[in-house]
Amino acid sequence: MDALPGIIGGAIREVVGIVKCPVALAVNSALSVLAVAGQGVANIKPHADLANPSPLSLYSIIIGMSGERKTSADNFFSEVLNKWCAAKVEEIEPELKKYRADMTRWEAEKRGLERRIEEASKKGDSEAVEVAHKRLILLEREEPEKVYSPDMLMEDTTPEAVAFDLVNKWPAGGVLSSEAGVVFGGHGMKSDNIAKNLATLNKLWEGGQIKITRRTSESFTVSGARLSVGLAVQPEIIRKYHEQNGAAARGSGFFARFLLSWPESTIGTRFISEEEARGGVHSKNQLNLFYARLHEILEQHYQNAKAGKLGNLPTLSLSPDALKTWVAYFNSVEEASARGGDMEEAKDIASKSADNAARLAGLLHLFNGGHVMDAISGETMTAACKLASWYLYEARRFFGEIALPVEDLDAVKLDSWLIAECKATGSNAFSRNHAMRYTLRKADKFNKAMDALERANRVRQVKEGKTAVIEINPALLMEVK
Known part of the structure; x- marks a missing residue:
């Protein structure tokens, strides 16, 4: 939260206060909307020798259980996109009607000439x-x-259908979904399609040109288009996907493009007061400022995209302080990717982190009042690098755990809960039933996890009368303190 400056951070704080969801979930919702709008305004090129600038598009995944209130958080941010698009379509309705009438006449003339040629x-x-x-x-x-009409939020569908919509509906869009079928489900991600579809999504993240070849319908080429993705997925679904397709997804650099987060659930702690139920307790001042700024950005986006392509967007520049900060972050991540470094086992993920930091800086700059001709400040880049670093370590943690066998993963989860419970209660011992109730409720899974922790000398089980008690190794609690 400290890394989120200005009205963006203020709006997210207000949503977290109202929805009581994990902070990272609200951030995911907000950043996804920022990216959908901002990707149509500018690009960024932190490294002068790079061939092309980077779009301000973002791909993000938040991992969590059903019921974490992603939809509620999304509604505070994405609904304003839908309302703006609807209002803009209504505004340009006379232009749309004229275009449809002109097109009807033109097509009729064309058919008439084609018939005349055939008959002659x-x-x-x-x-x-x-x-x-x-x-x-x-x-x-x-x-x-x-005449194109803005339709930015796409259905959860196949990558090819997304590409088609970017060509034929609006050249910048976002897939914001709690189902995540565009990536993890449906026929588009079966083994015979996965390589092609990962390549499509990777290319769209880069803002590159893609040729889609079809056998049964007209082929088409995507150019001058932008896509952002904000997904929520349950742990078991992404784990299954990783088991089946993880090598292809990581080998192609697909996962590396995502800002990934796996926050602790707030379910069971989201209590409300009578005052909250009556309404009027929570301020929405920052949200209203956020909405006003988003409308300004969307108007810029519309002017750039209304011709059906985003071909000549301005490129944001970095101030000397911002460049210094970005280079330092780039080099720190590179050093951490070496043998023995923090990111040795996640160097594929680390390889895109500096690029994501630059994209985040561009979005933070625009949405906190920066003009496209203004240089990004060192303060803004520092915030963006903090965010990128946080997401990088989240990804390392997640992929470190997801690669474990199920039995070991259960032990990691139980170990994490026991340590957290110690921090919360100040005790280093809990009844076995209490631990089972809040962690692995099935006895066989719990026993296997406990065996693993006992072998690692992290816990021991004792009897206090008739009660089975789990004691945590005191050395671990000293580490916690």
């Missing part, structure tokens, strides 16, 4: 064919210019 060809009237053909050439040049 059957009669062998080459002169009539030539006249109609010349008119058809001129008509093709007179095709009405398409």
Whole structure:
């Protein structure tokens, strides 16, 4: 939270206070909306020798159980996107009606000329064919210019369908989903499609050109498009996906592109007061400021995207302090990726962290009042690097645990809960039944996890009368303090 400056941090704090969800969940919702809007305003290029600037698009995943209130948090942020898009469509309705009428007339003329050519060809009237053909050439040049209407939030669908929508509906969008089917489910991610679809999503993250070749329908090319992704997925689903496709996803750099978080659940602690139930307790001042700024950014986005492509976006520059901070972060991550470093086992994830830090800095700059022609400040880049670093260590923790066998993972979960309980209560011993109730409720799973912890000398089990008690190694509690 300390790394989230200005109205963005203020709005997130207000949502957390109202929804009582994990902080990282509200941050995920907010950053996803910032990226959907901001990716249509500017690019960023922190390294002058890079071939192309980076979009301000973000891919993010939050891992949590069902019931964590992702939808409630999303509604505070993504609903404003839907309302803005609906209002803009209503505003440009006269243009849309004229375009549809012009297009109907143009298509009718085209069909008429095509029929004339066909009929003249059957009669062998080459002169009539030539006249109609010349008119058809001129008509093709007179095709009405398409009027695009903003439709930014996409359904949870296949990567190919997302790419199609970016070409035919609006050139910048976001898949914000609590189902995460675009990545982890559906036929699009079966073994025979996964390589192609991972490549598509990777290319969209980069803002690159993609050619989609179809056998049964018209092929198309995506260029000048932007995509952001904000997903929520349950641990067992992403674990199963990782078991089946993890090598391909990590080998292609797909997971490395994501800001990943796995926060502790707040379920069971989200109590409310009567005053809260009556309403009016929680301020929304920062949220209202956030909405006002988001509208300004969306208007800039609209002007850049209304022609159907985002081809010539301005590139944000870095102040000397911001460049110094970004280079220091880049080098620290590179050093941590070496043999024996913090990121040795997660160097694929670490490889994209500095790029994500730059993207975050660009979004923070724009949404806290910075102009596209202003240089990003050192303070903003420092905040962005803190955020990127936090996500990097979250990813390392998650992939370190997800790679474990299920039995070891259960032991890690139980160990984490026992240490946290010690911190909360000040005690180093708990009844076995109490621990089972709040962790692994099935006896066989609990016993296997306990055996692993006992072998590691982290706990021991004793009897106090008829009560089975778990004692935590006092050395671990000294580490905690």
